Amino acid sequence: MILVVGAKGMLGQDLMRVLPGDVRGVDIGEIDITSAESVRRVLLTLKPRVVVNAAAYTDVDGCETNVELAMAVNGEGVGHLAAVTKELGALLVQVSTDYVFDGGKGSACGEDDPVNPLSVYGRSKLLGEENARTNPDHLIVRTQWLYGLGGKNFVETMLRLAKERKELAVVDDQIGSPTWTVDLALAINELIDNNCRGTYHAANSGFCSWFDFAEAIFAEAGIPMTVRPQTTEELGRPAPRPLYSVLDCGKLTRDTGLVLEQWREALKSYLAKRREAGMN
Ligand SMILES: NC(=O)C1=CN([C@@H]2O[C@H](COP(=O)(O)OP(=O)(O)OC[C@H]3O[C@@H](n4cnc5c(N)ncnc54)[C@H](O)[C@@H]3O)[C@@H](O)[C@H]2O)C=CC1
Numbered sequence: 001m002i003l004v005v006g007a008k009g010m011l012g013q014d015l016m017r018v019l020p021g022d023v024r025g026v027d028i029g030e031i032d033i034t035s036a037e038s039v040r041r042v043l044l045t046l047k048p049r050v051v052v053n054a055a056a057y058t059d060v061d062g063c064e065t066n067v068e069l070a071m072a073v074n075g076e077g078v079g080h081l082a083a084v085t086k087e088l089g090a091l092l093v094q095v096s097t098d099y100v101f102d103g104g105k106g107s108a109c110g111e112d113d114p115v116n117p118l119s120v121y122g123r124s125k126l127l128g129e130e131n132a133r134t135n136p137d138h139l140i141v142r143t144q145w146l147y148g149l150g151g152k153n154f155v156e157t158m159l160r161l162a163k164e165r166k167e168l169a170v171v172d173d174q175i176g177s178p179t180w181t182v183d184l185a186l187a188i189n190e191l192i193d194n195n196c197r198g199t200y201h202a203a204n205s206g207f208c209s210w211f212d213f214a215e216a217i218f219a220e221a222g223i224p225m226t227v228r229p230q231t232t233e234e235l236g237r238p239a240p241r242p243l244y245s246v247l248d249c250g251k252l253t254r255d256t257g258l259v260l261e262q263w264r265e266a267l268k269s270y271l272a273k274r275r276e277a278g279m280n
Pocket of ligand 1: 011027031055073077125
């Protein structure tokens with residue numbers, strides 16, 4: 001059985017839809033990964049063959065002021081999962097982030113590039129990676145700029161703001177790859193299926209700035225909107241972000257044969273799914 005932890009989150013919901021076979025999901029209410037006792041109880045009862053951890057404290061700016069919570073969920077919580085999966089002889093799949101990098105390289109980051117997180121969130125996720133590795137049977141999947149049904153994300157924020165405004169300022173000096181949670185779930189499935197172990201990058205192909213992404217969202221959704229470029233400094237968010245954090249996903253392709261679709265194609269598929277689901 002595959003157990004998805006954080007099954008009610010944005011990625012968790014798509015993992016539940018995409019992963020084949022006997023899949024169970026747990027989230028807050030049934031498990032609290034910050035508690036070693038809770039993790040032990042749930043995992044020893046269910047005895048999964050694979051645990052995919054999509055649970056996290058994902059409020060990047062919130063992490064700056066809630067350091068203890070960030071470390072407990074994103075760091076130590078993964079340690080509890082690693083200890084019990086190791087005891088069970090189960091694979092632990094840990095979802096991580098481009099924010100473990102500082103974005104200073106200026107070209108796509110490979111799995112073995114040096115890490116240097118700029119934010120509390122990035123540091124907490126890096127601790128999660130280190131803790132995941134205490135189970136030798138682990139898979140760490142770094143991804144970025146996620147959007148999906150049933151989650152707070154940039155696409156939904158843009159579409160909501162479009163109902164209130166005719167003009168928006170969007171950051172144009174952060175570069176990355178917008179990634180649809182369905183495509184990430186497919187990549188995680190391929191990695192598990194191909195018995196891959198260790199660290200992998202998985203994101204939709206191509207890259208852009210948040211500004212480019214906003215323009216694409218409005219163009220594909222057929223919404224007239226004036227988008228103005230803005231710098232990260234002008235926006236002034238609490239947590240520093242890497243400026244160039246494109247992930248090199250070549251290892252994923254070499255080891256599984258999978259190339260994730262171009263980000264703009266994925267965006268079109270997502271917008272079509274939203275329409276099918278009756279969202280506007
Ligand atoms: N959203 C994004 O743009 C990115 C997300 N990631 C990573 O991808 C993964 C999935 O992210 P999202 O789906 O956006 O997250 P989300 O915020 O939508 O969902 C997280 C889930 O974790 C659960 N959770 C929180 N604390 C918990 C605890 N103590 N015990 C058990 N469950 C708990 C929440 O109830 C929620 O259902 C996370 O590991 C995140 O760090 C990586 C890169 C970018």
